[in-house]
Amino acid sequence: MTVRTYTVIGMACGHCAGFVTQELERISGVTAVAVDIERDSVTVTSERSLDIAEVRAAIEETGYELAESP
Amino acid sequence: MHALDGIDPEQFIAGFFTSFMNDLVRGGEDVAVVVDRYHTPDIVQIADGSRMDRARLIAHARPARKHQISARWEVHEAIADGDRIAARYTLHFQNRKREGRTEVCFFGRFADDGRMRQAHMLTRLVPVKAGDAADAEAGVQAGSGQPATETSGLGQAPS
Numbered sequence: 001m002t003v004r005t006y007t008v009i010g011m012a013c014g015h016c017a018g019f020v021t022q023e024l025e026r027i028s029g030v031t032a033v034a035v036d037i038e039r040d041s042v043t044v045t046s047e048r049s050l051d052i053a054e055v056r057a058a059i060e061e062t063g064y065e066l067a068e069s070p
Numbered sequence: 071m072h073a074l075d076g077i078d079p080e081q082f083i084a085g086f087f088t089s090f091m092n093d094l095v096r097g098g099e100d101v102a103v104v105v106d107r108y109h110t111p112d113i114v115q116i117a118d119g120s121r122m123d124r125a126r127l128i129a130h131a132r133p134a135r136k137h138q139i140s141a142r143w144e145v146h147e148a149i150a151d152g153d154r155i156a157a158r159y160t161l162h163f164q165n166r167k168r169e170g171r172t173e174v175c176f177f178g179r180f181a182d183d184g185r186m187r188q189a190h191m192l193t194r195l196v197p198v199k200a201g202d203a204a205d206a207e208a209g210v211q212a213g214s215g216q217p218a219t220e221t222s223g224l225g226q227a228p229s
Contacts, residue, residue: 009129010129010130010132010133011130012115012117012120012122012126012127012130013117013118013120013191013193014118014120014193014195015172015193015195016130018195019168037120038120038121061167062133063132063133063134063136063137063165064133065129065132
């Protein structure tokens with residue numbers, strides 16, 4: 001199991017968190033997503049090590065921005 | 071004279087958000103410039119307990135431009151008192167991937183020139199299902215006796 005936290009810019013409310021969670025959960029192997037709006041952070045738990053490119057693509061699909069890699 | 075003086079608060083709220091979104095999505099200006107046109111520098115918005123200052127508001131606005139979000143504000147009821155407005159509205163939004171509706175209970179304060187200074191919002195994502203909208207709107211209109219105000223074009227912009 002892998003747990004990584006990413007910084008995501010632009011989330012402001014529960015709906016933003018929901019969109020990001022929904023998109024990240026589409027990635028194969030992702031088992032849990034936890035969003036902290038106040039800290040601009042998203043913690044992703046997965047069964048495998050995720051490629052940063054697929055995480056970035058999922059987040060950008062929602063319109064938000066991945067600020068940095070863990 | 072205050073920007074809210076003599077203006078129907080329902081029209082003001084619908085126009086404010088519609089005009090802001092139009093400038094944001096269709097204009098070529100920097101997002102910060104658009105945000106500043108509609109909000110004072112000390113703007114604070116609290117949505118469902120999450121606090122947004124100017125910087126966070128700008129960051130939050132960028133996705134709307136990127137995804138060319140189409141939005142429509144349906145104001146069910148609104149009242150104004152001095153520089154304050156309380157309103158209940160439904161935001162209908164759509165982009166290339168998803169569409170949805172969010173019901174918002176809004177309490178805001180506006181500057182003399184019509185820019186937003188402060189807002190508290192409680193929101194609820196409304197499931198999009200056939201019949202929902204008609205049911206919800208029928209209930210509101212039965213209470214107010216007036217049709218809801220909808221705006222999807224350019225509306226009242228802050229001066």
